[in-house]
Amino acid sequence: MAGKDADYADVVEWRRDIHAHPELQFEVHRTAALVAAKLTEFGCDEVVAGIGKTGVVGIIHGQKRTSGKVIALRADMDALPIEEETGAAWTSTTKGVMHACGHDGHTAMLLGSARELAQTREFNGTAVVVFQPAEEGGGGGKAMLDDGLMDRFGIDEIYAMHTEPALAIGQFATTIGPFGASVDSFKIRIDGKGAHGAEPQDGIDPLVVGANILLALQTIVSRNVHPRQCAVVTVGWLNAGKAGNVIPQFAEMGGTTRTFDPIVRNLIEARVFAIAEKVAEAYGAKATVSYKRMFPPLVNHALETAFAVRTARLLVGDGNVNDTVEPVMGSEDFAFMLETRPGNMMQIGNGGGAGLHEAAFDFNDDAIPFGIAYFKNVVEARLPF
Template identity: 45%
Template sequence: MAVINRIAEFHEEIKGWRRDIHAHPETAFEEVRTADFVAEKLAEFGIEVHRGLATTGVVGVLDGRSNTSGRAIGLRADMDALHIQELNGFDHRSRHDGKMHACGHDGHTAMLLGAAKYLSETRNFDGRVAFIFQPAEENEGGGRVMVEEGLFEQFPVEAVYGLHNMPGMPVGTVSLRSGPAMAAFDIFEITITGKGTHAAMPQLGIDPVVTGAQIVTSLQTIASRRTAPLDSVVVSVTQFHAGDTWNVIPETAVIRGTVRSFKKATQDQMERDIDRMARAICESQGASMTLRYERRYPALVNSEAETAIAGAVAAKVVGDDKVVMGAEPLMGSEDFAYMLEAKPGCYVWLGNGTEGGPGGCAVHNPHYDFNDEISVVGASYWATLVEQTLPKST
């Protein structure tokens, strides 16, 4: 593995940044302390700092020792945490009840800061790099907001790159793929209205719980029987809310969930099928319903040329044998997709460790922790990407 020696020298500093951010998690559009921390570090490195996009976003701009090419690329890290109660016992565990860095955004931020520190010292490139620290990746679309508020008008770049840690992959490995790499993320909410009654006299009411149970079961046939076998889709019911007490059949029930897919045509079909199926079941039971269907994130699609660049850079850092090109797409979602709709680029996965070892715990788990061992790898990838993509003129 050919990590950058200078970055390895301040590995402990990167680890300290990461653990400080982990101990002070902030959720979507509330990353005030985190944004202050990032802005202060960038300024300390001598990097031009811009703030205000998407409320708490931070962008650092750095020119190389020369900028004769007029070229520029963007590097993006997410900063937000999740609404999860942390169950770890180490010293840097969350100090904020109900909030936790359970996806590694603390590590993503620290690695990009590490690359920024190194590049500010060396500036061994010809052109400009924009360090994009994005808020609100989890559910709230901070990437979309940054793009809509003029990210790439204010900071023009030819391409933009992202990175995410991946538990289950060995440390020192990188995987990526050209084309669709992560699924679109839609949400749905079905509100069923029946007729409330005493639980001992169900014949006097219309039971939204029984109706809802039929809907939950039937929705699982959309993927298995309504969708082409090669057209990947996942329909997951994640919430079912109804009733307040033991002996009352309630008036209403609410079902919520997500749909993951790769094609816009599939999204259209899912919305139609969920509405049709739920409505037919409600009508058969004498109930009524409403459907709220929202398209949160589009599919994340890596461009071919930038994927080849990212793969070659990763190979320089971790070795050819540690890079998986053409990795299987994931049904998870990422709002970096909005940046890739605006600009070509590539999103890669960096091994966080395997099961049973540091970094092997799955993301969005109350026991998760980012593996500090990979910080030097990720920061070296970012720095090498800049130096290889924007080589100095000779």
């Protein structure tokens, strides 16, 4: 495992530089340029930029290539629209933007692994390092797929890591099957009839209609989804009117849905439409639903996850790897990649502190040697020399 030497200090420097210069969604131009420059410096056989708009791919051939296999490692590069409150010396220099989800650490660790793999090349096949933009809601993973990521580079399997504050430094966690939820969003507009607040009989109150739709949506999980399935339907906002003595003409609400099962996902979407439209109709109003499918469930493949667990256990010991961790209702657009190729998403310990997407979160640099070693070992173990 990489120790805390000069190489480690380099990776920390890269991580903190990326942290200090966060970028959103697909606008990761500085970060992508840094990544491409480092991969070229390391001697990668090929460096390709502009995959999925601003994604970067590096190709590293092993000393032998007779296996014909290609293993990919993926990291995400984008930050979040949050004002940083860490107080770190490397705090964000961009107002209202920060790395609150560890993507700075993911990128730095994969760069560290790429450097070591390019130096040693003690594997039989090809390693592909994938640096993705726009994980935070932008669908950057899908954009890279749409640009031919898997077929263009002949990828057979793909592996990723995500930092986890609830795990100690040197610990890993994953599970076979569903690991992250799908995420969809919806918006409902209720058109009623405006009236004076003192004469409600002359109007059709869209707020009353909206309130009843909101409550009815909460029956989807409790009365339509099987009790052994997991699902969430959340209404996050409801807007209407500006004056207390006026019944407004319309109201709008929006929310999110989450599940691990494609069948349940279809059911929820259908029920959102049916409930909104029929409840509104019962009150003489009209509901218009806009429903957007964003990310599918993240589902780890069985054989590749078992391999990832063995690799992590050889690195840190059996007691430091949980292979049956509970799935999370959060989403991760690595799910798109796992729909097209077998692979695994692994959590790596961040050693406590603030939670993900919090203004006080900072990636723990003590995790870097473990992440570098894990990524490197995945390639070397999957492509034995």
